Amino acid sequence: MSFEDRFAQSLRDTGEDLTPNDLTRLVNGGVTDGRRRRRRRNAAVAGGSAALALVAVGAAVAPSMLGASRTAHTVANPAAGPSMSLTAAARPVSDAARARQMVSTLEGLLPKGGRITDAVGRWSLKVPGGDAAFVAPLASVVYDDGKGASSIEVGLDRYPKGEAPVPTCGSPADVPNDVCHVYRLPGGARLLIDQGYEYPSRGSGTKDWHAVLDLPDGTHVEMDEWNAPAEKGAGVTRATPPLSADQLRAVVTSKAWQPLLAAVPTPKPRK
Amino acid sequence: MRAADEQDYLDFATARAGALYRSASLLTSGDAYLAEDLVQETLGRMYAHWRRVSAADNPAAYAHTVLVRVFLSHRRRRSSAEQPSGALPEGVAAEGDATLRLMLLDALARLGPRDRAVLVLRYWEDRSVEETARTLRTSAGAVRTQSSRALGRLRAVLGDSLPDLARS
Numbered sequence: 001m002s003f004e005d006r007f008a009q010s011l012r013d014t015g016e017d018l019t020p021n022d023l024t025r026l027v028n029g030g031v032t033d034g035r036r037r038r039r040r041r042n043a044a045v046a047g048g049s050a051a052l053a054l055v056a057v058g059a060a061v062a063p064s065m066l067g068a069s070r071t072a073h074t075v076a077n078p079a080a081g082p083s084m085s086l087t088a089a090a091r092p093v094s095d096a097a098r099a100r101q102m103v104s105t106l107e108g109l110l111p112k113g114g115r116i117t118d119a120v121g122r123w124s125l126k127v128p129g130g131d132a133a134f135v136a137p138l139a140s141v142v143y144d145d146g147k148g149a150s151s152i153e154v155g156l157d158r159y160p161k162g163e164a165p166v167p168t169c170g171s172p173a174d175v176p177n178d179v180c181h182v183y184r185l186p187g188g189a190r191l192l193i194d195q196g197y198e199y200p201s202r203g204s205g206t207k208d209w210h211a212v213l214d215l216p217d218g219t220h221v222e223m224d225e226w227n228a229p230a231e232k233g234a235g236v237t238r239a240t241p242p243l244s245a246d247q248l249r250a251v252v253t254s255k256a257w258q259p260l261l262a263a264v265p266t267p268k269p270r271k
Numbered sequence: 272m273r274a275a276d277e278q279d280y281l282d283f284a285t286a287r288a289g290a291l292y293r294s295a296s297l298l299t300s301g302d303a304y305l306a307e308d309l310v311q312e313t314l315g316r317m318y319a320h321w322r323r324v325s326a327a328d329n330p331a332a333y334a335h336t337v338l339v340r341v342f343l344s345h346r347r348r349r350s351s352a353e354q355p356s357g358a359l360p361e362g363v364a365a366e367g368d369a370t371l372r373l374m375l376l377d378a379l380a381r382l383g384p385r386d387r388a389v390l391v392l393r394y395w396e397d398r399s400v401e402e403t404a405r406t407l408r409t410s411a412g413a414v415r416t417q418s419s420r421a422l423g424r425l426r427a428v429l430g431d432s433l434p435d436l437a438r439s
Contacts, residue, residue, distance in 0.1 A: 010375050011297065014297070015296070023285065023289060026292065026310050033315025034317065035318070037318070
């Protein structure tokens, strides 16, 4: 038997002995991770079929600038943050401009006095090898209030009416969190505040505090803040993320997001 | 995700999680926590794009491809101070030859992540050179070179200590 054959056999024997401690926890962790990805419409699929996947989505999204005619939502307890213009764009705005608005809106809503770096804005994702794009607004910054840098992201989403995932706190057995509540707001909106972990199945390590504002028309404002300057692979810089639950709520319920939400096109309903 | 799609996904994830974990454990040379993280991230990516993934020719093979890429991108993000130890993770099945397992995982831990990925794809997942090249986004020639170089390194570490388990 050659070394190669002996190695292959030993590798098989070793691999077959490596079994997960808890298969259910792995699967639940995968679902939780996937839901978070879906929320953010993060299309960074590390796979060859990413292009295929994006083509399918891109084709379904017609570029549509809604805007002025969309009714504003009544949101309870609007942010104590700065007041922003609610005037919707009357003419098409470029994706790059919208991406900048995503960042400037988030920056304007964060507590004053902090240092903001690594600001990245996105309005749409390009389909590799094509010219179609699908809208997946995201603002991402690293915010440091002087007590440790932390990553903060806000994403916007629009679901076909009635198809938006209802924000729910997972079962504490599967998704440990320190605090999780869903609030009903006047006007039918729902607000989830989940003070949990980056790897929920573990219930320790990097914290990921998450807020979802679910509006009756199917739009979502979703926010995550970590107690680390990067989502994964960076050390914890502080005990908890910088914004309190109230501050999270203030950011996601701010009316400053409304012109941007109004510009997110409605996806086709699922068949 | 609709309930029916979610059920399909859960069936898939439950059926594949064990195999993904085994591959992940070999890729991480026995780091059970990192292996779990990689599998969860891989399954999360499958979930996020499930309707399209489930329509692919071979969702299971695709999941393993994603796993390897998640592993390599993870290795790039992590500092070099966090090399896997190759120590036997707690809680893995006590069956089998623990000494062989430790020895092999320790030897794998001495290789670079890409070398390990090539060997896991070729010898654990039985991928062809061409498939391995596609997964790693490299050429077939590069896979052959990397594969024989990695085997050479392992041989230098393991010598004749791997058992001859020829089975008829």
